[in-house]
Amino acid sequence: MDKLTGMTVFVRVAKAGSFAGGARELGISRAMATKHIMQLEGSLGSRLFNRTTRSLNLTDVGASYLERCQQVLLDIEEMEAAVTHLQTESRGVLKISAPPVIGATHITRAVVEFLKIHADLKIDIVLQSNPGDLIDEGIDIAIFLGVLDDTSMVARRLATSPLVVCGSPDYLAKCGVPKTPEDLADHSCLVNWAITPRHIWQFKTASGLKLITVSGRIQANAAHSIRIAALNGLGLVMLPIYIVGSDIEKGMLKVVLEDYPLPPSDIHAVYPHRKYLSAKVRGFLDFLQEWLEPRAGMAGTE
Missing domain, CATH: 1.10.10.10 (Winged helix-like DNA-binding domain superfamily/Winged helix DNA-binding domain)
Known part of the structure; x- marks a missing residue:
């Protein structure tokens, strides 16, 4: 044998x-x-x-x-x-890892459209907060949100999404609308662990970044948890537009501190160091970037 x-x-x-x-x-x-x-x-x-x-x-x-x-x-x-044809045609199985929120929405929708034009391709999607060990888990592409620390992988920025601070109309009516970042000390700020540094919200000013330490009644490692809490009036959240854009458009959340923009959140694709990228990986990366760029900064794209 x-x-x-x-x-x-x-x-x-x-x-x-x-x-x-x-x-x-x-x-x-x-x-x-x-x-x-x-x-x-x-x-x-x-x-x-x-x-x-x-x-x-x-x-x-x-x-x-x-x-x-x-x-x-x-x-x-x-x-x-x-x-072989793997260099010129998308075929076989493509395994993708993505954080739950963006993976279950934008990434899955992009996958559906990509499969419509590649009949010989199958895609496995793994929803997990961290990319994991790409080689050991057989992952071709991992979607990563925020700042990249691991330099052992190849990274490609796919899109950038604005971060906004927002709260429900009920919460703002009850607790008031913050006028400056310093006012957040008097508010319940719901913390998403995935956005670093934890408990510190960074605002852009003419003199540079203003760092505000925040605290609130709920903190979580999943964006949807604090989104739901904010929708129910438990405090303010700082999240990317691609997560709360639809809520803002429907009036369920209201953006505050619009005069104090926040550094945007980057969306990266990471993959192992390889001299040759297969067509399925290269093709999906190109497709996903084109798909995400116009949607990452828009409301109503949840």
Whole structure:
């Protein structure tokens, strides 16, 4: 049997945690998957798995071999992509990671439109707050909001969205409308952990950035949580227009401190360092940027 095939089977079985799971992903029988692993172990002279009737675990050798196999298979995929139709046609499976709010709205809508023009492509969407380990999780593109700290990945800015401070008409009628950033000390400010620095809202002034420390009755790591709280009159929020634009347009939230703009929020796509980008990745990045740019700063785009 071909050793590369055996390595592929080994990686799938290791990731699935079972022979049956790995075989199912590859469309082969469990017996065939077992045969590949046994032959691979024979050629290496080492056991790759510790097997029991209830579990399948990598040995120390297996764990080390898995890391090498993943890199070898990735290198082969890149070499083949340089000389095959993957470089010119969007096909196969594209795996995308995105934060829940933008992923369930803008990214999903862009995916739907992209699939309409690429019949040979399938897309897996993973909604998670952090991009995760792109290589280990097999993610082709991760959508990232805010400031990028990880320089080990390639990043492409897709769009920029204005940040606004807003509250419900009921809250403003009850607690008053802040006229300056300093007035926020007298208000309940609902904090989104995803926007850094946490508890500090930054406003642009003629003399530079004005940093205001805020606090409120609710803080959360998901924008929709504090959005819902704001809609129900619990305080002010600072969020990108692409999240609250529809609420503002409908009069459910009202923007305050319009004379004190905030630094905008960037939307990036990050992906592993690769010399050759497949057509599915390159094509979707181009499409997504064109899709997001006019929508990220508009109301009514939720």
